[in-house]
Amino acid sequence: MKFKCEKNVLQEAISIAQKAVTGKSTMPILQGILITAEKDEITLTGSDIDLSIETKISAEVSETGSIVVDSRLFGDIVRKLPNSYIELNSVDSNSIELICEKSKFNLVHMNAEDFPSLPSVDEDTLLSLNQKLLKSMIKGTMFAIAQDETRPILTGVLFEIKNNNLNLVALDGYRLALKRETINYEGDVSAVIPGKTLSEVVKILDEEHEVNITFTSNHTLFNLGKTKIISRLLEGEFIKYNSIIPEEYNLKVTTRRDELLNCIERASLVAKEGNTNLIKLDIEDEYMVITSNSQLGNVREELNIILQGQPLEIAFNSKYLIDVLKIMDEEEIVMELSSSVSPCVIKSKENSNCIYLVLPVRLLNS
Amino acid sequence: MKFKCEKNVLQEAISIAQKAVTGKSTMPILQGILITAEKDEITLTGSDIDLSIETKISAEVSETGSIVVDSRLFGDIVRKLPNSYIELNSVDSNSIELICEKSKFNLVHMNAEDFPSLPSVDEDTLLSLNQKLLKSMIKGTMFAIAQDETRPILTGVLFEIKNNNLNLVALDGYRLALKRETINYEGDVSAVIPGKTLSEVVKILDEEHEVNITFTSNHTLFNLGKTKIISRLLEGEFIKYNSIIPEEYNLKVTTRRDELLNCIERASLVAKEGNTNLIKLDIEDEYMVITSNSQLGNVREELNIILQGQPLEIAFNSKYLIDVLKIMDEEEIVMELSSSVSPCVIKSKENSNCIYLVLPVRLLNS
Numbered sequence: 139m140k141f142k143c144e145k146n147v148l149q150e151a152i153s154i155a156q157k158a159v160t161g162k163s164t165m166p167i168l169q170g171i172l173i174t175a176e177k178d179e180i181t182l183t184g185s186d187i188d189l190s191i192e193t194k195i196s197a198e199v200s201e202t203g204s205i206v207v208d209s210r211l212f213g214d215i216v217r218k219l220p221n222s223y224i225e226l227n228s229v230d231s232n233s234i235e236l237i238c239e240k241s242k243f244n245l246v247h248m249n250a251e252d253f254p255s256l257p258s259v260d261e262d263t264l265l266s267l268n269q270k271l272l273k274s275m276i277k278g279t280m281f282a283i284a285q286d287e288t289r290p291i292l293t294g295v296l297f298e299i300k301n302n303n304l305n306l307v308a309l310d311g312y313r314l315a316l317k318r319e320t321i322n323y324e325g326d327v328s329a330v331i332p333g334k335t336l337s338e339v340v341k342i343l344d345e346e347h348e349v350n351i352t353f354t355s356n357h358t359l360f361n362l363g364k365t366k367i368i369s370r371l372l373e374g375e376f377i378k379y380n381s382i383i384p385e386e387y388n389l390k391v392t393t394r395r396d397e398l399l400n401c402i403e404r405a406s407l408v409a410k411e412g413n414t415n416l417i418k419l420d421i422e423d424e425y426m427v428i429t430s431n432s433q434l435g436n437v438r439e440e441l442n443i444i445l446q447g448q449p450l451e452i453a454f455n456s457k458y459l460i461d462v463l464k465i466m467d468e469e470e471i472v473m474e475l476s477s478s479v480s481p482c483v484i485k486s487k488e489n490s491n492c493i494y495l496v497l498p499v500r501l502l503n504s
Numbered sequence: 505m506k507f508k509c510e511k512n513v514l515q516e517a518i519s520i521a522q523k524a525v526t527g528k529s530t531m532p533i534l535q536g537i538l539i540t541a542e543k544d545e546i547t548l549t550g551s552d553i554d555l556s557i558e559t560k561i562s563a564e565v566s567e568t569g570s571i572v573v574d575s576r577l578f579g580d581i582v583r584k585l586p587n588s589y590i591e592l593n594s595v596d597s598n599s600i601e602l603i604c605e606k607s608k609f610n611l612v613h614m615n616a617e618d619f620p621s622l623p624s625v626d627e628d629t630l631l632s633l634n635q636k637l638l639k640s641m642i643k644g645t646m647f648a649i650a651q652d653e654t655r656p657i658l659t660g661v662l663f664e665i666k667n668n669n670l671n672l673v674a675l676d677g678y679r680l681a682l683k684r685e686t687i688n689y690e691g692d693v694s695a696v697i698p699g700k701t702l703s704e705v706v707k708i709l710d711e712e713h714e715v716n717i718t719f720t721s722n723h724t725l726f727n728l729g730k731t732k733i734i735s736r737l738l739e740g741e742f743i744k745y746n747s748i749i750p751e752e753y754n755l756k757v758t759t760r761r762d763e764l765l766n767c768i769e770r771a772s773l774v775a776k777e778g779n780t781n782l783i784k785l786d787i788e789d790e791y792m793v794i795t796s797n798s799q800l801g802n803v804r805e806e807l808n809i810i811l812q813g814q815p816l817e818i819a820f821n822s823k824y825l826i827d828v829l830k831i832m833d834e835e836e837i838v839m840e841l842s843s844s845v846s847p848c849v850i851k852s853k854e855n856s857n858c859i860y861l862v863l864p865v866r867l868l869n870s
Contacts (some may be wrong), residue, residue, distance in 0.1 A: 211773060
């Protein structure tokens with residue numbers, strides 16, 4: 139193998155392929171990046187079996203071939219090299235030579251044959267989406283996935299295509315997040331993509347181009363052109379989320395998102411110290427009073443609202459409300475409530491393509 | 505106690521006093537900030553016994569008094585409040601009320617009598633210095649203090665005043681850092697200030713004003729006007745550093761600092777993986793070759809230099825050279841060497857107010 143390429147281009151490609159290298163694997167080969175040189179092009183691949191990322195860059199290839207180098211060391215070296223051309227040559231069966239101006243590295247490499255092959259995904263049926271839109275849908279739901287592994291299916295986000303709608307859904311037993319977009323796509327899909335995959339996908343998506351997404355029964359492929367991200371899907375049935383979201387409500391609160399967020403954040407400071415995060419919302423006709431207390435003291439916040447319906451007292455774990463209010467970017471939001479023990483639905487006042495649901499905390503005296 | 509002050513001013517003062525609150529003390533009172541309201545002014549004090557910081561701000565005081573509140577909770581609350589006026593009132597013997605617009609907190613407080621009193625420092629003999637200059641002297645030496653506690657005196661920086669020179673010196677058995685400034689001061693001083701104190705001092709120093717420094721036999725006081733920092737000194741004799749710094753040398757290397765730093769950083773990537781950090785410098789007539797190797801591979805870097813004297817091979821722990829080259833801001837530096845087993849002195853090419861010394865690593869084959 140022998141090729142020459144631009145330092146900056148190689149550095150960018152390494153940083154993309156590296157996102158699939160967790161460094162936690164017990165297989166040493168998975169701490170490496172597979173480099174394959176073909177005609178005018180080299181391909182860098184990182185993988186932790188569940189997630190694989192490959193990306194291609196232009197290069198002057200004078201000898202084809204492929205090797206595996208330690209991902210972190212190779213990335214650190216390339217990043218520290220001067221902004222110039224890098225030459226990479228196989229020296230013998232187990233080492234490569236990397237030359238850039240007056241720097242010359244000899245690095246031991248692993249064998250390309252030992253690197254796991256990527257699952258093959260037939261890209262016949264494609265969902266094409268704007269990358270910026272997909273990024274905002276993932277960010278708008280991913281925060282709500284379950285953090286513990288007791289129900290593995292909940293550690294992913296449901297990608298559901300039905301009736302020309304793409305629904306992204308995440309839930310963890312305390313809250314739910316749903317983002318919806320109208321799309322053109324033949325057929326139905328219901329696939330649960332691991333949170334780990336999506337947190338890397340959002341880092342790679344850019345703002346302008348399209349991404350093609352393909353689903354098979356076990357895998358999904360995000361094709362960004364030069365870069366392909368292939369991930370295992372989570373096995374099992376996702377929870378029937380539609381039955382969780384209430385369609386009716388008894389009262390509706392309209393308020394400014396940033397003000398509500400500030401009040402809850404301040405109130406939670408006292409609650410946090412007691413490790414309960416418990417805050418109480420007292421919804422009155424034209425204002426809401428938010429209170430909280432612990433052995434450290436108590437707090438009372440007041441906020442202007444528009445209320446349709448009857449006053450209500452309801453308590454929440456402040457963290458779940460804060461997560462939702464932080465992820466939304468709308469100026470005005472709507473809260474739909476029915477009783478102190480039924481879920482609270484939070485929506486944008488303007489458009490209906492996001493629905494958040496938070497379960498209340500039942501108070502001992504209610 | 506009852507006073508009213510601006511939110512931003514109070515927030516800034518808390519963040520200063522908080523720097524002395526480590527949160528690691530077993531005495532709960534030391535997790536608090538002492539607030540004392542006197543005529544037109546309140547004083548905030550944080551302390552971990554070794555280090556105490558007090559700072560004063562203007563306030564409308566309608567009732568004098570003093571209390572201690574939890575430093576972190578109080579700081580978090582004030583930071584999250586709207587940009588407005590804050591009222592603080594004693595409610596009863598163990599709680600205060602904090603009001604800001606529509607937010608109202610009731611907080612349990614501790615007793616001011618339980619807060620340790622600050623050591624009194626007689627400010628008769630003052631050393632007056634520009635804060636920016638002091639900051640750069642501290643930053644230029646502090647990195648070289650010992651990280652382990654086996655010789656406690658080396659975990660501080662020596663402030664030595666002799667012959668109208670202020671010398672700051674830090675050393676850890678492998679390297680030494682010295683910064684020198686000419687000052688006007690009557691008499692001699694030799695005081696070792698803990699690294700912990702200095703790392704907080706540099707955060708508080710601003711760029712423009714003067715700072716007055718006073719030394720007693722056990723303490724030092726940095727007086728910045730509104731803010732006073734009082735620290736215990738380390739006990740014991742500092743090492744006679746003058747005898748360590750060689751006055752003569754056999755060869756002298758002049759080179760660009762940034763290029764040398766880049767070469768050493770790259771070379772150390774291979775060395776780091778082997779956990780030895782060992783790099784070898786091959787000093788020739790017009791160039792220096794830097795090499796390193798481990799089981800992961802090897803590297804060769806080449807760099808243009810001007811050499812006065814005979815060629816030399818010498819090895820270092822790259823971390824110590826990198827620390828020095830990163831802390832300096834000179835374009836061109838000078839290395840003075842005598843043999844492969846004697847210390848290397850690194851200086852600015854231009855001025856003589858900083859001296860760095862790094863011990864070489866003895867190679868098995870040398």
